[in-house]
Amino acid sequence: MILKNYIADDETTFTKESPLAEIYRSYSATCKTIAGWNMATHFNDLVREKDHLEKGSLLVDWSHIGKITLRGKTAEADVAGIESKAAELGILQSCSTETQAILRLTADEFLILCMPGEEAAVMEKLSGTGAICHGGGMGCFVLAGNDRDAVLERSTAMNLRRDLAPPGTVIQTTVHTVRCTLYRTENYDLLLYSREYSVSLFEALIDVGIAVGLIPSGLDAVPVNFNSGETNG
Template sequence: MNTKLKRTPLYEIHKKLGAKIVDFAGWEMPVQYSTIMNEHRAVRSSAGIFDVSHMGEIEVRGRDALKALQLLTVNDVSRLKDNECQYSMMCNPDGWIVDDILIYRLSEEKFMLCVNASNTEKDYQWILKNLTAGWAVEAENISDTIGQISLQGKNAEAILQKVSDADLSLIKYYCFRRCNVDGVDAIVSRTGYTGEDGFEVYVKNEYAVKIWDRLMESGKEYGIKPVGLGARDTLRLEMKYPLYGNDISEKNTPLEAGLEWVVKFNKGDFIGKKSLQEQKKRGVRRKLIGFEMIERGIPRPHYAIFKGSRRIGDVTSGTMSPSLNKAIGIGYVQADMSNIGEEIEIDIRASYPKARIVKTPFYKVQVQVKV
Protein backbone atom coordinates (compact mmCIF):
# COMPACT_ATOMS: atom_id res chain seq x y z
CA MET A 1 0.00 0.00 0.00
CA ASN A 2 1.23 3.43 -0.91
CA THR A 3 1.26 5.49 2.27
CA LYS A 4 3.22 8.43 0.92
CA LEU A 5 1.37 11.65 1.63
CA LYS A 6 0.21 13.70 -1.32
CA ARG A 7 1.08 17.36 -1.83
CA THR A 8 -0.98 20.02 -3.57
CA PRO A 9 0.66 22.30 -6.15
CA LEU A 10 0.72 25.00 -3.46
CA TYR A 11 2.71 22.97 -0.91
CA GLU A 12 5.93 25.01 -1.32
CA ILE A 13 3.97 28.23 -0.79
CA HIS A 14 2.59 26.92 2.49
CA LYS A 15 6.09 26.01 3.65
CA LYS A 16 7.38 29.43 2.68
CA LEU A 17 4.54 31.12 4.58
CA GLY A 18 5.53 29.14 7.67
CA ALA A 19 2.35 27.09 7.85
CA LYS A 20 2.00 24.22 10.26
CA ILE A 21 1.49 21.19 8.04
CA VAL A 22 -0.64 18.19 9.02
CA ASP A 23 -1.78 14.96 7.45
CA PHE A 24 -5.36 15.39 6.30
CA ALA A 25 -7.03 12.58 4.37
CA GLY A 26 -3.66 11.49 3.01
CA TRP A 27 -2.56 15.01 2.08
CA GLU A 28 0.07 17.27 3.60
CA MET A 29 -2.10 20.31 4.24
CA PRO A 30 -1.65 23.62 6.07
CA VAL A 31 -3.66 23.61 9.31
CA GLN A 32 -2.73 27.19 10.19
CA TYR A 33 -0.36 29.94 9.05
CA SER A 34 -0.69 32.35 11.97
CA THR A 35 -3.41 31.37 14.43
CA ILE A 36 -6.84 29.86 13.83
CA MET A 37 -8.50 32.84 15.56
CA ASN A 38 -6.71 35.34 13.32
CA GLU A 39 -7.47 33.50 10.15
CA HIS A 40 -11.07 32.91 11.15
CA ARG A 41 -11.59 36.60 11.86
CA ALA A 42 -9.96 37.63 8.59
CA VAL A 43 -12.60 35.64 6.70
CA ARG A 44 -15.48 36.99 8.79
CA SER A 45 -14.29 40.60 8.52
CA SER A 46 -12.63 40.87 5.08
CA ALA A 47 -11.17 37.97 3.09
CA GLY A 48 -9.22 34.75 3.34
CA ILE A 49 -7.62 32.50 0.74
CA PHE A 50 -7.61 28.70 1.10
CA ASP A 51 -5.80 25.94 -0.75
CA VAL A 52 -8.46 23.29 -1.27
CA SER A 53 -6.65 21.46 -4.03
CA HIS A 54 -6.99 18.24 -2.06
CA MET A 55 -10.68 18.15 -2.97
CA GLY A 56 -11.45 15.67 -5.74
CA GLU A 57 -12.91 16.41 -9.15
CA ILE A 58 -14.67 13.79 -11.23
CA GLU A 59 -16.05 14.48 -14.70
CA VAL A 60 -19.14 12.66 -15.89
CA ARG A 61 -19.65 12.96 -19.64
CA GLY A 62 -21.84 11.65 -22.40
CA ARG A 63 -25.33 11.75 -23.85
CA ASP A 64 -26.66 9.86 -20.82
CA ALA A 65 -24.64 11.77 -18.22
CA LEU A 66 -27.72 13.49 -16.80
CA LYS A 67 -29.62 10.22 -16.57
CA ALA A 68 -26.66 8.59 -14.83
CA LEU A 69 -26.31 11.42 -12.30
CA GLN A 70 -30.04 11.36 -11.57
CA LEU A 71 -29.59 7.75 -10.52
CA LEU A 72 -26.36 8.34 -8.60
CA THR A 73 -27.35 11.43 -6.60
CA VAL A 74 -30.28 12.45 -4.42
CA ASN A 75 -30.91 16.01 -5.66
CA ASP A 76 -32.67 16.74 -8.97
CA VAL A 77 -29.92 17.27 -11.53
CA SER A 78 -32.47 18.10 -14.23
CA ARG A 79 -33.07 21.43 -12.50
CA LEU A 80 -29.49 22.47 -13.25
CA LYS A 81 -28.82 24.74 -16.20
CA ASP A 82 -25.41 25.37 -17.73
CA ASN A 83 -23.18 27.37 -15.37
CA GLU A 84 -25.08 26.31 -12.27
CA CYS A 85 -23.99 24.14 -9.37
CA GLN A 86 -25.92 22.05 -6.95
CA TYR A 87 -25.25 20.61 -3.50
CA SER A 88 -26.08 16.94 -3.45
CA MET A 89 -25.23 13.56 -2.00
CA MET A 90 -24.61 10.07 -3.21
CA CYS A 91 -26.26 7.41 -1.07
CA ASN A 92 -26.01 3.64 -1.11
CA PRO A 93 -29.10 1.44 -1.50
CA ASP A 94 -29.67 1.54 2.28
CA GLY A 95 -29.81 5.34 2.21
CA TRP A 96 -26.47 5.84 3.96
CA ILE A 97 -24.39 8.76 2.72
CA VAL A 98 -21.51 7.79 0.41
CA ASP A 99 -20.43 11.44 0.08
CA ASP A 100 -21.75 14.98 -0.05
CA ILE A 101 -20.77 16.68 -3.28
CA LEU A 102 -21.15 19.69 -5.56
CA ILE A 103 -22.30 19.11 -9.13
CA TYR A 104 -21.30 21.61 -11.84
CA ARG A 105 -23.17 21.52 -15.12
CA LEU A 106 -20.56 22.45 -17.74
CA SER A 107 -22.89 21.53 -20.61
CA GLU A 108 -25.82 19.28 -21.32
CA GLU A 109 -23.46 16.35 -21.65
CA LYS A 110 -20.67 17.29 -19.29
CA PHE A 111 -20.73 17.62 -15.52
CA MET A 112 -18.01 18.05 -12.92
CA LEU A 113 -18.39 16.67 -9.41
CA CYS A 114 -16.40 18.22 -6.59
CA VAL A 115 -16.00 15.59 -3.87
CA ASN A 116 -14.35 15.25 -0.48
CA ALA A 117 -10.61 14.51 -0.53
CA SER A 118 -11.02 11.53 1.78
CA ASN A 119 -13.64 10.04 -0.55
CA THR A 120 -12.27 10.77 -4.01
CA GLU A 121 -11.18 7.24 -4.88
CA LYS A 122 -14.17 5.63 -3.16
CA ASP A 123 -16.57 7.94 -5.01
CA TYR A 124 -14.89 7.33 -8.33
CA GLN A 125 -15.14 3.55 -7.90
CA TRP A 126 -18.75 3.91 -6.71
CA ILE A 127 -19.65 5.93 -9.79
CA LEU A 128 -17.94 3.48 -12.17
CA LYS A 129 -19.70 0.56 -10.49
CA ASN A 130 -23.08 2.22 -10.82
CA LEU A 131 -22.91 3.43 -14.41
CA THR A 132 -25.60 1.48 -16.22
CA ALA A 133 -24.23 -0.79 -18.96
CA GLY A 134 -25.23 0.34 -22.41
CA TRP A 135 -25.69 3.99 -21.49
CA ALA A 136 -23.58 6.60 -23.28
CA VAL A 137 -21.75 7.90 -20.23
CA GLU A 138 -18.19 7.82 -18.90
CA ALA A 139 -16.53 9.09 -15.75
CA GLU A 140 -13.00 10.32 -15.27
CA ASN A 141 -11.16 11.18 -12.07
CA ILE A 142 -9.33 14.40 -12.95
CA SER A 143 -8.39 15.27 -9.36
CA ASP A 144 -4.65 15.00 -9.90
CA THR A 145 -4.70 17.65 -12.64
CA ILE A 146 -6.79 20.31 -10.88
CA GLY A 147 -5.84 22.87 -8.28
CA GLN A 148 -8.59 24.58 -6.31
CA ILE A 149 -8.34 27.87 -4.48
CA SER A 150 -11.15 29.21 -2.33
CA LEU A 151 -11.51 32.93 -1.71
CA GLN A 152 -13.96 33.75 1.07
CA GLY A 153 -15.22 36.89 2.77
CA LYS A 154 -17.12 40.03 1.90
CA ASN A 155 -14.17 41.42 -0.09
CA ALA A 156 -13.65 38.24 -2.11
CA GLU A 157 -15.48 39.64 -5.14
CA ALA A 158 -13.47 42.86 -5.24
CA ILE A 159 -10.20 40.93 -4.94
CA LEU A 160 -11.02 38.38 -7.62
CA GLN A 161 -12.60 40.95 -9.96
CA LYS A 162 -9.27 42.76 -10.37
CA VAL A 163 -7.71 39.67 -11.97
CA SER A 164 -10.70 38.12 -13.71
CA ASP A 165 -12.19 38.91 -17.14
CA ALA A 166 -15.75 37.93 -16.21
CA ASP A 167 -18.18 40.33 -14.52
CA LEU A 168 -18.33 38.53 -11.18
CA SER A 169 -21.36 40.52 -10.02
CA LEU A 170 -23.34 38.53 -12.60
CA ILE A 171 -22.44 35.21 -11.02
CA LYS A 172 -25.18 34.40 -8.54
CA TYR A 173 -24.91 32.16 -5.49
CA TYR A 174 -24.34 28.57 -6.62
CA CYS A 175 -23.58 29.61 -10.18
CA PHE A 176 -20.28 29.63 -12.03
CA ARG A 177 -18.48 30.83 -15.15
CA ARG A 178 -15.69 29.52 -17.26
CA CYS A 179 -13.48 32.56 -17.54
CA ASN A 180 -9.93 33.83 -17.44
CA VAL A 181 -8.26 34.53 -14.13
CA ASP A 182 -4.97 36.32 -14.72
CA GLY A 183 -5.07 34.99 -18.27
CA VAL A 184 -5.58 31.41 -17.16
CA ASP A 185 -8.61 29.31 -18.09
CA ALA A 186 -10.58 28.74 -14.87
CA ILE A 187 -13.92 27.69 -13.46
CA VAL A 188 -15.11 30.29 -10.96
CA SER A 189 -18.13 29.50 -8.79
CA ARG A 190 -19.83 31.59 -6.13
CA THR A 191 -19.68 28.85 -3.51
CA GLY A 192 -17.86 28.08 -0.30
CA TYR A 193 -17.78 26.42 3.09
CA THR A 194 -17.69 29.42 5.40
CA GLY A 195 -21.12 31.09 5.19
CA GLU A 196 -19.52 34.22 3.78
CA ASP A 197 -19.78 35.44 0.21
CA GLY A 198 -16.93 33.97 -1.81
CA PHE A 199 -15.65 32.00 -4.74
CA GLU A 200 -13.99 28.73 -5.57
CA VAL A 201 -11.52 28.84 -8.43
CA TYR A 202 -10.52 25.69 -10.32
CA VAL A 203 -7.43 25.81 -12.53
CA LYS A 204 -4.95 23.34 -13.98
CA ASN A 205 -2.33 22.38 -11.39
CA GLU A 206 0.49 24.21 -13.15
CA TYR A 207 -1.27 27.57 -12.77
CA ALA A 208 -2.24 27.25 -9.11
CA VAL A 209 0.86 29.01 -7.77
CA LYS A 210 0.53 31.92 -10.20
CA ILE A 211 -3.17 32.41 -9.35
CA TRP A 212 -2.52 32.18 -5.60
CA ASP A 213 0.23 34.80 -5.84
CA ARG A 214 -1.93 37.14 -7.90
CA LEU A 215 -4.86 36.85 -5.49
CA MET A 216 -2.60 37.50 -2.50
CA GLU A 217 -1.28 40.59 -4.27
CA SER A 218 -4.73 41.75 -5.30
CA GLY A 219 -6.03 41.19 -1.78
CA LYS A 220 -3.24 43.03 -0.02
CA GLU A 221 -5.21 46.26 0.26
CA TYR A 222 -8.03 44.31 1.93
CA GLY A 223 -5.77 42.56 4.39
CA ILE A 224 -6.29 39.14 2.79
CA LYS A 225 -4.90 36.25 4.85
CA PRO A 226 -4.04 32.68 3.93
CA VAL A 227 -6.33 30.39 5.91
CA GLY A 228 -5.63 26.80 6.93
CA LEU A 229 -7.82 23.81 7.60
CA GLY A 230 -8.14 24.80 11.27
CA ALA A 231 -10.14 27.94 10.56
CA ARG A 232 -11.90 26.25 7.66
CA ASP A 233 -13.29 23.86 10.26
CA THR A 234 -14.35 26.54 12.78
CA LEU A 235 -15.93 28.62 10.00
CA ARG A 236 -18.01 25.74 8.67
CA LEU A 237 -18.93 24.63 12.19
CA GLU A 238 -20.39 28.05 13.02
CA MET A 239 -22.69 27.51 10.03
CA LYS A 240 -23.42 23.87 10.99
CA TYR A 241 -22.22 22.75 7.56
CA PRO A 242 -21.60 19.02 7.94
CA LEU A 243 -18.11 17.62 7.53
CA TYR A 244 -17.96 14.19 5.95
CA GLY A 245 -16.27 11.74 8.30
CA ASN A 246 -17.37 13.72 11.36
CA ASP A 247 -21.03 14.65 11.06
CA ILE A 248 -22.09 12.52 8.15
CA SER A 249 -20.80 9.15 6.96
CA GLU A 250 -21.95 5.78 5.73
CA LYS A 251 -23.59 5.38 9.14
CA ASN A 252 -26.01 8.30 8.61
CA THR A 253 -28.79 9.12 6.17
CA PRO A 254 -29.59 12.59 4.79
CA LEU A 255 -32.82 12.60 6.80
CA GLU A 256 -31.02 12.10 10.10
CA ALA A 257 -28.47 14.75 9.15
CA GLY A 258 -31.14 17.40 8.54
CA LEU A 259 -30.41 17.33 4.81
CA GLU A 260 -33.84 16.22 3.64
CA TRP A 261 -34.12 19.46 1.66
CA VAL A 262 -31.47 18.06 -0.68
CA VAL A 263 -33.37 14.83 -1.37
CA LYS A 264 -35.91 15.09 -4.19
CA PHE A 265 -38.23 12.12 -3.90
CA ASN A 266 -40.35 13.21 -6.86
CA LYS A 267 -37.56 13.24 -9.46
CA GLY A 268 -37.72 9.55 -10.41
CA ASP A 269 -35.56 6.70 -9.22
CA PHE A 270 -32.19 7.10 -7.49
CA ILE A 271 -29.95 4.87 -5.44
CA GLY A 272 -31.20 4.78 -1.85
CA LYS A 273 -34.65 6.19 -2.66
CA LYS A 274 -36.65 3.25 -1.37
CA SER A 275 -34.82 3.09 1.94
CA LEU A 276 -35.07 6.84 2.45
CA GLN A 277 -38.79 6.82 1.68
CA GLU A 278 -39.29 4.10 4.24
CA GLN A 279 -37.25 5.99 6.79
CA LYS A 280 -39.25 9.13 6.12
CA LYS A 281 -42.49 7.26 6.68
CA ARG A 282 -41.21 5.57 9.83
CA GLY A 283 -39.60 8.72 11.16
CA VAL A 284 -35.92 9.05 12.02
CA ARG A 285 -34.65 7.72 15.31
CA ARG A 286 -31.92 10.31 15.72
CA LYS A 287 -31.27 13.79 14.45
CA LEU A 288 -28.23 15.99 13.95
CA ILE A 289 -28.60 19.00 16.24
CA GLY A 290 -26.58 22.06 17.14
CA PHE A 291 -25.99 23.00 20.77
CA GLU A 292 -24.33 25.68 22.85
CA MET A 293 -22.62 25.03 26.16
CA ILE A 294 -24.36 26.66 29.12
CA GLU A 295 -21.71 25.54 31.60
CA ARG A 296 -17.94 25.50 31.19
CA GLY A 297 -16.42 23.02 28.76
CA ILE A 298 -15.68 22.49 25.09
CA PRO A 299 -17.46 19.65 23.28
CA ARG A 300 -15.33 17.43 21.03
CA PRO A 301 -16.10 14.60 18.60
CA HIS A 302 -17.13 11.31 20.29
CA TYR A 303 -18.07 12.86 23.63
CA ALA A 304 -21.34 11.33 24.85
CA ILE A 305 -24.53 13.39 25.12
CA PHE A 306 -26.76 12.75 28.12
CA LYS A 307 -30.22 13.72 29.28
CA GLY A 308 -30.17 13.08 33.00
CA SER A 309 -28.80 9.58 33.46
CA ARG A 310 -29.65 8.48 29.92
CA ARG A 311 -27.17 8.56 27.11
CA ILE A 312 -29.08 10.00 24.14
CA GLY A 313 -26.34 10.55 21.59
CA ASP A 314 -22.84 11.63 20.62
CA VAL A 315 -21.02 14.80 19.67
CA THR A 316 -19.70 14.75 16.09
CA SER A 317 -17.98 18.18 15.96
CA GLY A 318 -17.26 20.86 18.53
CA THR A 319 -15.10 23.85 19.19
CA MET A 320 -14.82 27.21 20.83
CA SER A 321 -16.52 29.47 18.30
CA PRO A 322 -14.14 32.33 17.44
CA SER A 323 -16.97 34.60 16.26
CA LEU A 324 -19.33 34.02 19.17
CA ASN A 325 -16.77 33.28 21.87
CA LYS A 326 -18.97 30.39 22.99
CA ALA A 327 -18.38 26.67 23.03
CA ILE A 328 -20.58 25.07 20.36
CA GLY A 329 -21.09 21.60 19.02
CA ILE A 330 -23.13 19.41 16.74
CA GLY A 331 -24.11 15.83 17.25
CA TYR A 332 -26.76 13.18 16.94
CA VAL A 333 -29.42 12.75 19.62
CA GLN A 334 -32.59 10.69 19.88
CA ALA A 335 -35.24 12.35 17.73
CA ASP A 336 -37.70 12.75 20.63
CA MET A 337 -35.11 14.85 22.49
CA SER A 338 -33.94 16.97 19.61
CA ASN A 339 -36.16 20.03 20.08
CA ILE A 340 -34.78 23.55 20.13
CA GLY A 341 -34.39 24.68 23.72
CA GLU A 342 -33.93 21.18 25.11
CA GLU A 343 -31.29 21.03 27.83
CA ILE A 344 -28.72 18.26 27.56
CA GLU A 345 -25.42 17.39 29.21
CA ILE A 346 -22.10 16.62 27.58
CA ASP A 347 -19.76 14.04 29.11
CA ILE A 348 -16.49 15.95 29.24
CA ARG A 349 -13.89 13.93 31.14
CA ALA A 350 -16.61 12.49 33.41
CA SER A 351 -18.06 15.84 34.38
CA TYR A 352 -21.42 16.69 32.83
CA PRO A 353 -21.72 20.39 31.99
CA LYS A 354 -25.09 21.56 30.68
CA ALA A 355 -25.75 22.55 27.09
CA ARG A 356 -28.82 23.67 25.18
CA ILE A 357 -30.05 22.70 21.72
CA VAL A 358 -30.23 25.88 19.63
CA LYS A 359 -31.29 27.04 16.20
CA THR A 360 -28.58 26.92 13.58
CA PRO A 361 -26.56 28.34 11.94
CA PHE A 362 -24.89 29.41 15.15
CA TYR A 363 -23.44 32.44 13.39
CA LYS A 364 -25.59 34.83 11.38
CA VAL A 365 -23.63 36.20 8.44
CA GLN A 366 -24.24 39.84 7.60
CA VAL A 367 -25.62 39.34 4.11
CA GLN A 368 -25.30 42.04 1.53
CA VAL A 369 -28.35 41.78 -0.66
CA LYS A 370 -27.49 41.52 -4.34
CA VAL A 371 -30.02 43.06 -6.70
Protein backbone atom coordinates in the same frame (compact mmCIF):
# COMPACT_ATOMS: atom_id res chain seq x y z
CA MET B 1 -10.19 0.47 -14.95
CA ILE B 2 -10.17 4.09 -13.86
CA LEU B 3 -11.56 3.08 -10.48
CA LYS B 4 -8.95 0.34 -10.02
CA ASN B 5 -6.15 2.74 -10.87
CA TYR B 6 -7.56 5.31 -8.52
CA ILE B 7 -7.90 2.88 -5.62
CA ALA B 8 -4.42 1.48 -6.21
CA ASP B 9 -2.95 4.97 -6.02
CA ASP B 10 -4.97 5.81 -2.93
CA GLU B 11 -3.79 2.73 -1.03
CA THR B 12 -0.11 3.59 -1.25
CA THR B 13 1.69 4.87 1.81
CA PHE B 14 2.84 8.04 0.09
CA THR B 15 1.46 11.37 1.26
CA LYS B 16 0.32 13.55 -1.62
CA GLU B 17 1.74 17.04 -1.69
CA SER B 18 -0.38 20.09 -2.37
CA PRO B 19 0.70 22.05 -5.45
CA LEU B 20 1.36 24.84 -2.94
CA ALA B 21 3.91 22.82 -0.95
CA GLU B 22 6.64 25.37 -1.64
CA ILE B 23 4.34 28.22 -0.62
CA TYR B 24 3.55 26.41 2.63
CA ARG B 25 7.25 26.18 3.41
CA SER B 26 7.97 29.81 2.53
CA TYR B 27 5.19 30.96 4.89
CA SER B 28 6.08 28.33 7.55
CA ALA B 29 2.44 27.22 7.44
CA THR B 30 1.17 24.62 9.89
CA CYS B 31 0.17 21.45 8.01
CA LYS B 32 -1.37 18.06 8.70
CA THR B 33 -2.27 14.99 6.68
CA ILE B 34 -5.91 14.92 5.56
CA ALA B 35 -7.18 11.97 3.50
CA GLY B 36 -3.60 11.29 2.41
CA TRP B 37 -2.80 14.91 1.52
CA ASN B 38 -0.38 17.22 3.32
CA MET B 39 -2.48 20.38 3.63
CA ALA B 40 -2.16 23.74 5.42
CA THR B 41 -4.42 24.12 8.43
CA HIS B 42 -3.38 27.69 9.16
CA PHE B 43 -0.59 30.18 8.50
CA ASN B 44 0.49 30.50 12.16
CA ASP B 45 -1.99 33.15 13.32
CA LEU B 46 -5.37 31.45 13.36
CA VAL B 47 -7.00 34.21 15.42
CA ARG B 48 -5.99 36.83 12.86
CA GLU B 49 -7.02 34.59 9.99
CA LYS B 50 -10.50 34.02 11.41
CA ASP B 51 -10.78 37.74 12.08
CA HIS B 52 -10.21 38.34 8.36
CA LEU B 53 -13.38 36.42 7.56
CA GLU B 54 -15.26 39.49 8.78
CA LYS B 55 -12.76 42.27 8.22
CA GLY B 56 -11.05 41.15 5.03
CA SER B 57 -10.76 37.94 3.03
CA LEU B 58 -8.88 34.66 2.99
CA LEU B 59 -7.27 32.58 0.25
CA VAL B 60 -7.33 28.87 1.10
CA ASP B 61 -6.02 25.78 -0.71
CA TRP B 62 -8.62 23.03 -1.20
CA SER B 63 -6.60 21.01 -3.70
CA HIS B 64 -7.29 17.82 -1.73
CA ILE B 65 -11.03 17.73 -2.44
CA GLY B 66 -12.41 15.12 -4.83
CA LYS B 67 -12.81 16.37 -8.41
CA ILE B 68 -14.49 14.07 -10.92
CA THR B 69 -15.61 14.91 -14.45
CA LEU B 70 -18.40 13.01 -16.15
CA ARG B 71 -18.63 13.35 -19.93
CA GLY B 72 -20.56 11.79 -22.78
CA LYS B 73 -24.02 11.27 -24.22
CA THR B 74 -25.12 9.33 -21.14
CA ALA B 75 -23.69 11.82 -18.61
CA GLU B 76 -27.10 13.23 -17.72
CA ALA B 77 -28.54 9.80 -16.99
CA ASP B 78 -25.39 8.69 -15.18
CA VAL B 79 -25.24 11.69 -12.86
CA ALA B 80 -28.85 11.02 -11.82
CA GLY B 81 -27.51 7.91 -10.08
CA ILE B 82 -25.73 10.21 -7.65
CA GLU B 83 -28.33 12.97 -7.37
CA SER B 84 -31.62 12.97 -9.28
CA LYS B 85 -31.83 16.78 -9.29
CA ALA B 86 -28.52 17.01 -11.13
CA ALA B 87 -30.03 15.62 -14.34
CA GLU B 88 -32.44 18.57 -14.42
CA LEU B 89 -29.76 21.26 -14.15
CA GLY B 90 -29.28 23.76 -16.93
CA ILE B 91 -25.83 24.53 -18.29
CA LEU B 92 -23.67 26.41 -15.72
CA GLN B 93 -26.03 25.53 -12.88
CA SER B 94 -25.43 23.42 -9.79
CA CYS B 95 -26.93 21.52 -6.90
CA SER B 96 -25.17 20.80 -3.64
CA THR B 97 -25.10 19.54 -0.09
CA GLU B 98 -22.45 20.23 2.54
CA THR B 99 -20.44 17.23 1.34
CA GLN B 100 -20.97 17.26 -2.42
CA ALA B 101 -21.59 19.63 -5.32
CA ILE B 102 -22.54 18.78 -8.89
CA LEU B 103 -21.82 21.43 -11.53
CA ARG B 104 -23.15 21.20 -15.06
CA LEU B 105 -20.51 22.64 -17.40
CA THR B 106 -22.03 21.75 -20.79
CA ALA B 107 -24.92 19.71 -22.14
CA ASP B 108 -22.89 16.51 -21.74
CA GLU B 109 -20.29 17.35 -19.07
CA PHE B 110 -20.57 17.55 -15.29
CA LEU B 111 -18.00 18.31 -12.59
CA ILE B 112 -18.56 16.53 -9.28
CA LEU B 113 -16.89 17.87 -6.14
CA CYS B 114 -16.77 15.71 -3.03
CA MET B 115 -15.10 15.48 0.35
CA PRO B 116 -11.44 14.42 0.45
CA GLY B 117 -11.13 10.64 0.35
CA GLU B 118 -14.67 10.07 -0.97
CA GLU B 119 -13.69 9.87 -4.64
CA ALA B 120 -13.72 6.06 -4.77
CA ALA B 121 -17.27 5.90 -3.40
CA VAL B 122 -18.46 8.34 -6.06
CA MET B 123 -16.57 6.52 -8.82
CA GLU B 124 -18.21 3.23 -7.83
CA LYS B 125 -21.61 4.75 -8.55
CA LEU B 126 -20.34 5.82 -11.97
CA SER B 127 -18.62 2.54 -12.88
CA GLY B 128 -18.54 1.93 -16.63
CA THR B 129 -19.26 5.55 -17.56
CA GLY B 130 -17.08 8.34 -18.93
CA ALA B 131 -16.03 9.41 -15.43
CA ILE B 132 -12.49 10.61 -14.73
CA CYS B 133 -11.09 11.21 -11.25
CA HIS B 134 -8.65 14.09 -11.52
CA GLY B 135 -7.01 13.69 -8.12
CA GLY B 136 -4.09 16.09 -7.97
CA GLY B 137 -4.37 17.14 -11.60
CA MET B 138 -6.77 19.92 -10.77
CA GLY B 139 -6.17 22.65 -8.19
CA CYS B 140 -8.78 24.42 -6.09
CA PHE B 141 -8.58 27.75 -4.29
CA VAL B 142 -11.28 29.18 -2.07
CA LEU B 143 -11.87 32.86 -1.50
CA ALA B 144 -13.70 33.45 1.77
CA GLY B 145 -14.55 36.49 3.87
CA ASN B 146 -16.80 39.51 3.57
CA ASP B 147 -14.44 41.41 1.25
CA ARG B 148 -13.68 38.61 -1.20
CA ASP B 149 -15.67 40.36 -3.96
CA ALA B 150 -13.04 43.11 -4.01
CA VAL B 151 -10.37 40.51 -4.80
CA LEU B 152 -12.37 39.10 -7.70
CA GLU B 153 -13.01 42.58 -9.09
CA ARG B 154 -9.24 43.04 -9.34
CA SER B 155 -8.63 39.56 -10.75
CA THR B 156 -11.08 39.09 -13.62
CA ALA B 157 -12.78 41.26 -16.21
CA MET B 158 -16.10 39.49 -15.69
CA ASN B 159 -18.84 41.20 -13.67
CA LEU B 160 -19.40 38.91 -10.69
CA ARG B 161 -21.82 41.07 -8.70
CA ARG B 162 -23.86 38.88 -6.39
CA ASP B 163 -27.19 40.10 -7.71
CA LEU B 164 -26.09 38.84 -11.13
CA ALA B 165 -24.27 35.71 -9.92
CA PRO B 166 -26.00 34.40 -6.77
CA PRO B 167 -24.99 31.34 -4.72
CA GLY B 168 -25.10 28.20 -6.83
CA THR B 169 -23.82 29.96 -9.93
CA VAL B 170 -21.18 28.27 -12.09
CA ILE B 171 -18.98 30.54 -14.22
CA GLN B 172 -16.25 29.82 -16.76
CA THR B 173 -13.84 32.72 -16.61
CA THR B 174 -10.19 33.77 -16.70
CA VAL B 175 -8.53 34.84 -13.45
CA HIS B 176 -5.10 36.44 -13.93
CA THR B 177 -4.86 34.76 -17.38
CA VAL B 178 -5.64 31.32 -15.88
CA ARG B 179 -8.78 29.62 -17.16
CA CYS B 180 -10.95 28.73 -14.17
CA THR B 181 -14.32 27.29 -13.31
CA LEU B 182 -15.80 29.42 -10.53
CA TYR B 183 -18.43 27.87 -8.26
CA ARG B 184 -20.13 30.28 -5.88
CA THR B 185 -21.58 29.22 -2.54
CA GLU B 186 -23.20 31.36 0.11
CA ASN B 187 -19.91 31.90 1.93
CA TYR B 188 -17.17 30.95 -0.52
CA ASP B 189 -16.02 31.32 -4.12
CA LEU B 190 -14.24 28.21 -5.40
CA LEU B 191 -11.75 28.48 -8.26
CA LEU B 192 -10.94 25.23 -10.06
CA TYR B 193 -8.08 25.16 -12.54
CA SER B 194 -5.17 23.10 -13.88
CA ARG B 195 -2.73 22.24 -11.07
CA GLU B 196 0.30 23.62 -12.95
CA TYR B 197 -0.92 27.20 -12.41
CA SER B 198 -1.32 26.91 -8.63
CA VAL B 199 1.72 28.89 -7.51
CA SER B 200 1.40 31.67 -10.11
CA LEU B 201 -2.32 32.06 -9.44
CA PHE B 202 -1.76 32.14 -5.67
CA GLU B 203 0.90 34.84 -6.03
CA ALA B 204 -1.24 36.91 -8.39
CA LEU B 205 -4.30 36.77 -6.12
CA ILE B 206 -2.27 37.71 -3.04
CA ASP B 207 -0.51 40.49 -4.96
CA VAL B 208 -3.74 42.24 -5.96
CA GLY B 209 -5.69 41.22 -2.87
CA ILE B 210 -3.32 42.35 -0.15
CA ALA B 211 -4.46 45.95 -0.63
CA VAL B 212 -8.05 44.93 0.17
CA GLY B 213 -7.24 42.72 3.15
CA LEU B 214 -6.56 39.33 1.54
CA ILE B 215 -4.27 36.95 3.45
CA PRO B 216 -3.53 33.22 3.04
CA SER B 217 -5.13 30.79 5.45
CA GLY B 218 -5.90 27.11 5.89
CA LEU B 219 -8.52 24.52 6.63
CA ASP B 220 -8.93 25.39 10.31
CA ALA B 221 -10.37 28.76 9.30
CA VAL B 222 -12.22 27.59 6.18
CA PRO B 223 -13.19 23.90 6.36
CA VAL B 224 -14.53 22.14 3.28
CA ASN B 225 -18.25 22.75 2.72
CA PHE B 226 -19.92 22.79 -0.68
CA ASN B 227 -23.41 23.93 0.28
CA SER B 228 -24.37 26.87 -1.92
CA GLY B 229 -27.24 27.92 0.33
CA GLU B 230 -29.68 27.19 -2.48
CA THR B 231 -30.06 25.11 -5.60
CA ASN B 232 -29.34 27.06 -8.73
CA GLY B 233 -31.58 25.46 -11.26
